[in-house]
Amino acid sequence: MNSLFSCQIASAGFFAVIFFADTVKKHLPNRRTIFFQLFLCFMMLSSVFATAADLAGEYGEPGFILDMIQGIFLFLQMITCLMLHCYILSVDYQLHFRLSIDSVAGLRAVGGCLYLVVASVLLLSSPWTHLCFYGDGGGGIVRTPVFWGLNLILLGMFVYDIGVVWLRCLKYSRRKRMMCLFLIIDFFAMLVAELFQMPGISFFKVATLFFAYMFYLSLQSPDFFVDNATGTFNRNGFFEIFQERLAYGKETSCLIIRVRNYQAMNQIYGGEVLRKVQRRIANALVGECGEKGVFHIGSSTFAIISKSREGTLALYDKLKEVLPQNWVLKNQVVNQEYSFYEITYPLDGEDFEELVQRIHYARSDHESTHKSGELVRLRSDEMEKSDEKREVASLVEEAIMDDSIELHFQPIFSFAKGKITSLEVLARLKDRNRKYINPEFFIHVAEENHTIIQLGEQIFRKACIFASYNHIFDYGIEDININLSPAQCRYEHLTEDFVRIADQYGIPMEKMHLEITESEFTDKDAVSRTLARLKETGAKVALDDFGTGNSTLSNILELPVDFVKIDKSLVWSFAEGKNQFLNELMPMIKAEGKKIIAEGIESADHIDIIKKLQGDYLQGYYYSRPLPEKEFLRFLLKFNKKVKEGEEKVVMDQKKAFG
Ligand code: C2E
Ligand code: CA
Ligand code: CA
DSSP states (O other), X not given: OOHHHHHHHHHHHHHHHHHHHHHTSOOOOSHHHHHHHHHXXXXXXXXXXXXXXXXXXXXXXXXXXXXXXXXXXXXXXXXXXXXXXXXXXXXXXXXXXXOOSXXXXXXXXXHHHHHHHHHHHHHHHHHHHOSSEEEOSSSOEEEOHHHHHHHHHHHHHHHHHHHHHHHHGGGSOHHHHHHHHHHHHHHHHHHHHHHTTOXXXXXXXXXXXXXXXXXXXXXXXXXXXXXXXXXXXXXXXXXXXXXXXXXXXXXXXXXXXXXXXXXXXXXXXXXXXXXXXXXHHHHHHHHHHOGGGEEEEETXXXXXXXXXXXXXXXXXXXXXXXXXXXXXXXXXXXXXOEEEEEEEETTTOSOHHHHHHHHHHHHHOOGGGSOTTOEEEOOHHHHHHXXXXXXXXXXXXXXXXXXXXXXXXXXXXXXXXXXXXXXXXXXXXXXXXXOBOOHHHHHHHHHHHTTXXXXXXXXXXXXXXXXXXXXXXXXXXXXXXXXXXXXXXXXXXXXXHHHHHHHHTTOOGGGEEEEEESTTOSXXXXXXXXHHHHHHTTOEEEEEEETSSOSOHHHHHHSOOSEEEEOHHHHHHHHTTSOOHHHHXXXXXXXXXXXXEEOOOOSHHHHHHHHHTTOOEEOSTTTOOOEEHHHHHHHHHHHHHHHHHXXXXXXXXXXXXXX
């Protein structure tokens, strides 16, 4: 066996090892990976046939069999070149399959296909037609001008395309460019050696494969795309596939799934436990969508690529049901919630960078911005809205940290006493431009983020400080109304905390009236439990915004409340004669022994109406808007002093009259 021959066998073995070592890895299903694997495969096959051709030439009968093997070998070699060619084109997303004659890319694809067909026919038929080569009778092969022509065309295509990619490849690192340069030089050397049947061809082949493989590894090592924690593809893989599909103009839709409250879970249970959670979710997703489409793009975030928006929507419907709904973590059952996002190219945007930005946004979206389980489309208007929420959420967090929530106070007038006997505490928060944010909005955001617990406690404490510091009960005030969000009722130690704080500032709980809204009773049990506990401490409870909710009157009347606050909208519409509700409702509420506070009193008319219906208290702009501390105190002094002076005057007059 001569040395050339052992080189052939060694190189075939080398190709086989590389090919199989690469095949066992998990590969991204994108064009450049597929073409590199095809290149490896054909490289191995062609070297097997090269060895076989040498074997046949050396030991066998020169003749038809040798011609056949030669034909197959040359054919495989041409395909190998084409695969490498396609791989290099696909590195820069230049490998188009759309055959057309009105674009350069389309023309190139047409030319490539034509070449493939013609060259295959010519090479594979040569054992019969002798168009490309024929045996010289002594185990050698003579190559014809047709063969040279075919190879020259191949070389031309290669030079052109590699030139284009090389120019674009300038954006890659120096190392990668050098790799690409070596590959090109070596490939030339291999082709030249092959064409002129020079010795050392095996060496060039091995070197070509070596450089190609290094180039491939430095650009897209399979490990770079795989997530070790879950075994699915990672964020790099996701963006690689996404970018390729966009580069080729293919409709692409993504469903992004995020595990909610992941940060909190991470703090409580630790990373190791959560890796199990990630794996279980990944398995559930792979079970539904197959290995290829699932990407783990952030510790709490997964993405699935579909070919159309319909596909994504259908997947969403399915996954809502299939994803695990609870976990047992450290012997505790944890309820699991998810956020879903969808984005489709080119429907929601055509620019890769912009779409990527939105996907990143979904990865870091604030919990409160969207409801659990809801599918959010990542469009710009949607994001502006949630950006605002996110901003407010962070302002609330800052207010909690800096103890900086402001309180305003609105007086409540008592018919029985003819003066201000109560006040409602209303929270105020300013935005970065020092403008007040709508309290309903920031309270809502705080409720969704569960920061309402801390915020509510701060409000309660500041109300106590206000009352105690200003000796508010010496000025005719009998009680303080504080709003309580239903979300606060889920907090077990709420009552204890309130009692402790009130005690600290020497305020009896009896003076505390807590207002709760009926329309948002999310967790009825928690609300009734908290109300009952609060009442045990002596605090009073008022049902807020009566008339806006949707529960029935009998339901409401069953609640253990001491006061009912008629919502302003009901007062106003009644005053305008739009309905007669209050005629019916107020007597029923009174019959239950509950006192009535009417909100939204803006005119003397409103006062008359409530007086006739035997309401007990009035609150509204007619008396005063909610005021900051100092202004409220001034208002209170003035208002109740006038009343007192009036009373004193009456007493004096009576005294005078009766001598
Ligand atoms: P609410 O509890 O119904 O508070 C009464 C709201 O009606 C206040 O709005 C008050 O300014 C307004 N109002 C009172 N009288 C009149 C009137 O005659 N005419 C008109 N047009 N409006 C009147 P505000 O301060 O904007 O608060 C809105 C809501 O935000 C409150 O509605 C309450 O649900 C919530 N909120 C405010 N502060 C707190 C708080 O400290 N905790 C909780 N949980 N919620 C709060
Ligand atoms: Ca209220
Ligand atoms: Ca109200």
